[in-house]
Amino acid sequence: MIRWWLALVLALAALPLAAQDTMPPAPYAYNQLSDPKLEAEASALMHTLRCLKCQSQSIADSDAPMAGDMRHQVRSRILAGESPEQIRSWLIARYGDYVSYEPEVSSTTWPLFAIPVLVILIVAGVLLRRLGRRRSDDDNAGEAA
Amino acid sequence: MIPEIGLAALWLAAALAVLQMVSGAASLRAAPGEVNPLAIYARPAAIVQAFLAVLAFATLLYSFAVTDLSLKLVASNSHSMKPLIYKLTGTWGNHEGSMLLWVGVLAASGGLLSAFEKRLPDRTMGATLAVQGFVALGFYAFLLLASNPFERLPVAAAEGSGLNPLLQDIGLAIHPPTLYAGYVGLSVAFSLAMGALLTREVNPAFARVMRPWVLGAWVLLTLGITAGSYWAYYELGWGGWWFWDPVENASLMPWLAATALMHSVSVLAARDALRTWTIMLGVLAFSMSMLGTFLVRSGVLTSVHAFAVDPERGAFILGLLGIYIGGAFTIFALRAGAVAEGKRFAALSREGALVFNNVMLSAILAIVLLGTLYPLLTEAFDVRVSVGPPYFNPASAIFAIPMLLVMAVGPLLRWKSDKPARLQFELALIAALVIGVIALVSFFGQYPLLPLLGLGLAAALAVAAVLPLKGRKLTRVPVATWGMVIAHFGIAVSLFGMACEGAFSEERLAAVAVGGTEQIDDFKVTLDSVMPIAGPNWTAMQAQLSVSDNGAAPVILDPQARTFWSPPQSTSESALLTKWDGQLYAVIGNQAEDGRWQIRLWWKPFVTFIWYGGILVALGGVLAIAGRVRVDVKRRVASAKGARRRADVEALGAPAPVPAE
Amino acid sequence: MRSRLFLWVPLLPFAFFAGLAAFMLTQPKDEFVESTMIGQPLPAFALDPAFDGLPGASKADFTGKPKLLNVWASWCLPCIAEAPQLEALNRQGVEIIGIAIRDRPEDVANFLSKYGNPYTRIGSDKISEVQLAIGSSGVPETFVIDARGVIRYQKIGDIRPEDVPVLLAELEKAK
Numbered sequence: 001m002i003r004w005w006l007a008l009v010l011a012l013a014a015l016p017l018a019a020q021d022t023m024p025p026a027p028y029a030y031n032q033l034s035d036p037k038l039e040a041e042a043s044a045l046m047h048t049l050r051c052l053k054c055q056s057q058s059i060a061d062s063d064a065p066m067a068g069d070m071r072h073q074v075r076s077r078i079l080a081g082e083s084p085e086q087i088r089s090w091l092i093a094r095y096g097d098y099v100s101y102e103p104e105v106s107s108t109t110w111p112l113f114a115i116p117v118l119v120i121l122i123v124a125g126v127l128l129r130r131l132g133r134r135r136s137d138d139d140n141a142g143e144a145a
Numbered sequence: 146m147i148p149e150i151g152l153a154a155l156w157l158a159a160a161l162a163v164l165q166m167v168s169g170a171a172s173l174r175a176a177p178g179e180v181n182p183l184a185i186y187a188r189p190a191a192i193v194q195a196f197l198a199v200l201a202f203a204t205l206l207y208s209f210a211v212t213d214l215s216l217k218l219v220a221s222n223s224h225s226m227k228p229l230i231y232k233l234t235g236t237w238g239n240h241e242g243s244m245l246l247w248v249g250v251l252a253a254s255g256g257l258l259s260a261f262e263k264r265l266p267d268r269t270m271g272a273t274l275a276v277q278g279f280v281a282l283g284f285y286a287f288l289l290l291a292s293n294p295f296e297r298l299p300v301a302a303a304e305g306s307g308l309n310p311l312l313q314d315i316g317l318a319i320h321p322p323t324l325y326a327g328y329v330g331l332s333v334a335f336s337l338a339m340g341a342l343l344t345r346e347v348n349p350a351f352a353r354v355m356r357p358w359v360l361g362a363w364v365l366l367t368l369g370i371t372a373g374s375y376w377a378y379y380e381l382g383w384g385g386w387w388f389w390d391p392v393e394n395a396s397l398m399p400w401l402a403a404t405a406l407m408h409s410v411s412v413l414a415a416r417d418a419l420r421t422w423t424i425m426l427g428v429l430a431f432s433m434s435m436l437g438t439f440l441v442r443s444g445v446l447t448s449v450h451a452f453a454v455d456p457e458r459g460a461f462i463l464g465l466l467g468i469y470i471g472g473a474f475t476i477f478a479l480r481a482g483a484v485a486e487g488k489r490f491a492a493l494s495r496e497g498a499l500v501f502n503n504v505m506l507s508a509i510l511a512i513v514l515l516g517t518l519y520p521l522l523t524e525a526f527d528v529r530v531s532v533g534p535p536y537f538n539p540a541s542a543i544f545a546i547p548m549l550l551v552m553a554v555g556p557l558l559r560w561k562s563d564k565p566a567r568l569q570f571e572l573a574l575i576a577a578l579v580i581g582v583i584a585l586v587s588f589f590g591q592y593p594l595l596p597l598l599g600l601g602l603a604a605a606l607a608v609a610a611v612l613p614l615k616g617r618k619l620t621r622v623p624v625a626t627w628g629m630v631i632a633h634f635g636i637a638v639s640l641f642g643m644a645c646e647g648a649f650s651e652e653r654l655a656a657v658a659v660g661g662t663e664q665i666d667d668f669k670v671t672l673d674s675v676m677p678i679a680g681p682n683w684t685a686m687q688a689q690l691s692v693s694d695n696g697a698a699p700v701i702l703d704p705q706a707r708t709f710w711s712p713p714q715s716t717s718e719s720a721l722l723t724k725w726d727g728q729l730y731a732v733i734g735n736q737a738e739d740g741r742w743q744i745r746l747w748w749k750p751f752v753t754f755i756w757y758g759g760i761l762v763a764l765g766g767v768l769a770i771a772g773r774v775r776v777d778v779k780r781r782v783a784s785a786k787g788a789r790r791r792a793d794v795e796a797l798g799a800p801a802p803v804p805a806e
Numbered sequence: 807m808r809s810r811l812f813l814w815v816p817l818l819p820f821a822f823f824a825g826l827a828a829f830m831l832t833q834p835k836d837e838f839v840e841s842t843m844i845g846q847p848l849p850a851f852a853l854d855p856a857f858d859g860l861p862g863a864s865k866a867d868f869t870g871k872p873k874l875l876n877v878w879a880s881w882c883l884p885c886i887a888e889a890p891q892l893e894a895l896n897r898q899g900v901e902i903i904g905i906a907i908r909d910r911p912e913d914v915a916n917f918l919s920k921y922g923n924p925y926t927r928i929g930s931d932k933i934s935e936v937q938l939a940i941g942s943s944g945v946p947e948t949f950v951i952d953a954r955g956v957i958r959y960q961k962i963g964d965i966r967p968e969d970v971p972v973l974l975a976e977l978e979k980a981k
Contacts, residue, residue: 094941101533
């Protein structure tokens with residue numbers, strides 16, 4: 001949505017610098033795997049991998065040539081029998097956590113998982129405070145407040 | 146000359162903002178029962194200021210319309226060859242112009258508030274206008290000192306450098322201004338909350354004043370987000386409609402806060418409960434708007450390469466954020482303890498359900514905020530991470546699912562206290578629908594968990610949304626109740642669309658020779674031809690696809706691959722075939738070396754329901770405003786009549802009747 | 807009157823955010839995605855020649871002494887800007903092996919005849935395969951590879967004159 005009219009303005013400014021190549025895309029950049037089950041696996045994975053040349057898009061949503069080449073890698077590796085998680089870790093080994101939209105619990109990402117737990121606790125606390133203790137006094141104290 | 150008038154208007158407006166602030170603050174210093182002589186200027190200052198700010202925006206609009214290339218902003222963002230409509234929309238397709246729009250809406254809201262709001266006590270109104278003026282002043286300063294939209298070039302440019310082609314779309318004409326109006330409309334809720342807090346007037350009367358503003362801003366935010374999502378969907382060419390991108394999240398967060406605020410302010414108006422909570426949300430909602438503005442414009446977040454990736458501007462807005470949000474939270478902390486607790490209620494009551502869902506909405510807001518800002522935190526330690534849909538979807542679902550369940554039941558509950566036994570049938574029906582639909586869908590195939598839950602919840606919610614009408618005479622149901630029913634039903638519709646899109650979408654990518662046919666779902670899609678065509682500032686390859694649904698007469702779709710020349714950029718113009726039960730989405734890509742064309746096709750069942758739902762939700766909001774305003778007007782007329790009658794009685798010399806209180 | 811301490815809670819995360827954002831505003835913004843393959847051996851690869859004039863490139867070519875691996879393309883404008891610096895490095899005895907990304911032989915030959923040829927070998931990577939395998943996210947990028955084929959350093963973006971001594975030092979360190 002607005003990400004584009006905002007986000008692409010800079011990308012646009014940089015665009016004339018990085019002219020596009022004219023090469024045809026890699027075989028699996030724009031072609032699906034014939035096995036629907038494998039294609040579904042590949043597609044699910046591609047939606048969670050970040051296009052390195054774009055402003056926050058997954059490689060499944062991008063026309064950037066590099067995104068096409070990454071899609072080719074994903075599909076051909078799936079076809080060769082690799083699991084989606086193997087491919088993800090192959091890419092993470094090369095580009096770090098940045099390439100994956102699916103953060104894994106690690107020394108750098110634990111707060112992403114710890115804070116929601118904290119939020120759940122706070123939510124439980126607030127709800128108990130606001131709703132829990134009212135039972136006993138709502139009949140007599142209710143109107144007095 | 147015209148731009149100079151705009152600039153002068155802006156400076157004058159800033160000066161009036163100072164007057165409004167001082168005069169509003171003076172009303173707090175008045176002795177009881179008296180009016181401070183300084184206090185009378187706040188209202189007129191706000192109204193004149195609104196005219197001036199709108200005038201400033203109009204002059205910029207004019208400069209864009211006539212492509213005044215002596216203006217730096219026009220030269221760097223427009224082009225004389227662009228169609229007029231995109232010249233106009235280009236006014237807010239850049240940092241300075243959109244900031245001016247922001248400020249224009251801010252001043253207009255302040256003007257409307259001071260022109261039409263007569264119910265609040267003078268002191269509260271004065272404090273509110275002072276806060277509104279103070280907020281406006283900061284943003285005038287930002288415009289005038291750090292992003293002057295009326296800056297002239299030493300020598301007029303020969304030609305403008307154009308507007309990003311993705312922005313040359315009708316979506317841009319409606320989406321950002323709507324969203325801005327929503328963001329900034331929340332400033333009134335913020336000022337009212339601060340005004341009420343400062344003058345200790347947190348009560349149902351205050352809530353009734355605040356409610357239409359919150360509802361209005363919320364309706365605009367809903368429409369803005371809905372339009373933006375649909376625009377991204379058809380404009381980006383890959384069929385995605387929500388990406389959890391930081392800029393999208395920046396629009397979602399104020400919506401979440403405003404949704405919570407809207408419900409909480411209704412409770413305050415109807416039941417005099419949730420006083421502190423309403424104030425907190427009022428502060429939070431506009432804080433989220435300002436935070437979004439900061440994130441979008443400072444460039445601190447990688448993905449939000451906003452128009453102004455300028456640390457100085459970022460620092461300026463951060464300073465404003467510190468003053469307004471930091472100041473508001475501090476005043477809240479100092480004053481909220483003194484706000485008397487509102488009326489009490491049982492856990493199982495309408496208020497209880499609303500509190501539960503407000504807490505859930507706040508939790509979702511916390512998750513979105515965390516996920517959006519987390520990459521910023523790790524970058525401080527030179528580690529780069531990405532947080533995307535695989536995180537946001539399940540993390541927000543943890544809170545969204547209980548919220549949707551309570552949302553189904555909540556409107557059926559009575560105020561103050563209720564007994565579960567009374568709702569046995571409804572509860573059983575809702576549970577049966579959730580479980581039944583999930584079981585039924587799972588029977589036909591394997592689908593991901595979240596869309597599956599979404600389908601079950603959507604079905605239950607759709608039925609539950611209309612249950613409050615059960616056993617009532619439909620013509621006697623208040624308009625505002627209709628608003629609630631329609632808005633809740635809209636949520637169900639939207640959820641249904643999202644779940645269907647997630648569970649049942651089909652994708653077909655293929656290289657097709659002219660004359661070749663592809664099959665997707667029940668559609669046969671034939672590539673008839675590919676022809677070059679030319680537009681005003683672009684050329685394109687346009688494919689002609691004939692789509693036949695199950696052997697029916699073919700429909701023609703013509704997606705384009707456009708190439709703009711100023712600035713040079715390509716876009717995919719998707720072509721959509723809209724049926725009642727979904728959309729066929731077609732995109733043409735490049736030509737391969739063997740002469741075949743890349744065609745991308747999607748069949749997205751019920752995807753349109755996402756946006757139909759959004760429109761229904763907004764419609765519900767509009768009905769709620771209409772209903773409330775009607776009741777308020779009636780009440781005002783009645784009380785005026787009462788006052789007149791009392792005056793008549795007094796004039797007749799009869800003893801005044803003792804009010805039966 | 808309720809506990810007032812609780813009311814200060816919203817201010818805390820905001821203060822934390824404001825501090826963080828203020829700090830980040832002072833930091834230079836770098837948009838580069840660094841390779842996490844530094845310190846790792848080059849993955850095995852063997853690329854065909856990018857054009858008739860020079861042999862292709864493979865992992866086996868990175869032996870004997872530290873060398874530069876230059877990821878570039880004839881369609882990339884910053885690659886033109888860095889050509890003189892590559893020449894300068896070449897003149898100082900640095901061996902540069904190129905990988906041409908998504909390129910055509912005639913374009914490669916054309917580029918080299920216009921802007922000079924500092925390479926000893928150029929492999930053609932038509933589908934960015936090797937680029938992805940070494941964690942490079944754009945063109946141009948230059949890697950220092952030591953004599954055992956281990957990636958030691960990555961320079962993202964075009965090589966400016968001031969980067970030449972840095973690269974020479976890195977090559978020296980890799981010995």
